[in-house]
Amino acid sequence: MTKLLILSSDTGEGHNSAAAAIENAAKSAGFIPSIRKPIEESTKTNCVLASFYNTLLTYGPQWMGWYFRMIDSARPNERDCFYSKVRKYIGRFIDSESPDIVLSVHPMLNHFIQRFIKEERLGIACYTFVTDPFPPFWRGWSSPYVDRYFVATDEALQALTASAIPAWRIERVPMPVRPRFVPATMTAIREFRSTLKLDDASIILINGGARGGGPLLRIYRTVHKVAAGANILIVCGRNRRLRWRIERMHHPRTRTFGFLDDFYRYVAAADIVITKPGALSTYEALACNVPVLLTGLRCLMPQESGLFEAAAHYDFGFAAKTFDELESIISKGANEWTRKLASISQFYKRASADELIEKIQPAHAAP
Secondary structure, rough: EEEEEOOOOOOOOOHHHHHHHHHHHHHHHEEEEEOOOOOOOOOOOHHHHHHHHHHHHOOOOHHHHHHHHHHHHHHHHHHHHHHHHHHHHHHOOOOOOOOOEEEEOOOOOOOOHHHHHHOOOOOOOEEEEEOOOOOOOHHHHHOOOEEEEEEEHHHHHHHHHHHHHHHHHHHOOOOOOOOOOOOOHHHHHHHHHOOOOOOOEEEEEEEEOOOOOOOOOHHHHHHHOOOOEEEEEEOOOOHHHHHHHHHHHOOOOEEEEEOOOOOHHHHHOOOOEEEEEOOOHHHHHOOOOOEEEEEEEOOOOHHHHHHHHHHOOOOOOOEEEOOOHHHHHHHHOOHHHHHHHHHHHHHHHHOOOOOHHHHOOOOOOOO
């Protein structure tokens, strides 16, 4: 059987969501998949850098533009001095998995491991799925050591070719979305409302992600001011202080949550999802046929700006750069939000990672 090694990282939960979707499809297709996180598993220095990224994302997202430019300029994932220090680790890492295929879903994991495979002539296919559907991209996505690229949009394909990746090495596939993210039935929504003791008013889901970063408290206050009659659900992730501060307000129609294993139920039951423009959080909402309101408040990370602009261009959701814009969109109400459903069906075609797996299987499937 074909062994598929998926490379991901905890620096951005969307990468792990994509990895999980691919892993599920690979198992169904008869692969032996595994997800590994070499950044976190390798050296203490890499762990510190990953932790710094997550801290910046949670408490200082306004500095992410600076971080993006710094990494794209320094390109530590391409430097010989760093490669020489981790080469022995990479050898042990590859030996521990003995994969037939390596598939990266992270921009910092497309050089060192793939370079080692090529230098040692191990005969392991090296693929990359670009989880950013729209440019601008991290430069780390582009690597001379990757055999084939998979992207979700024509814009992503064009951006890769502009970075000197030959077009013949790039293929379009749907964004891998975990299979439980599907439109909810009316029965499921009624059960969800009953479980959380919600009335029949609109459900607004504010998704703070795994870490509850950004100006979530002010977002909540803005939403509550103009939609006090709605049911407001806030996913605070691991940000316990934020959850505590909101719960202290004792608003009867507000519910707060930490990290959720059944997050798909909350998305599918919502009338609108407010989230930063992360690719997987956006596509998972669209998979549930729920419009999104993408926020670029205080700052807009460069790697998410393309998707932010695409919400208006493809009309699958809303985009707010200011709190006044956020207030205006929420005040329009559910009748206006549902107008986006027709555009969602045009932009997003329901799919899992099956097509990606089909494209990598023919040349490597076990006889």
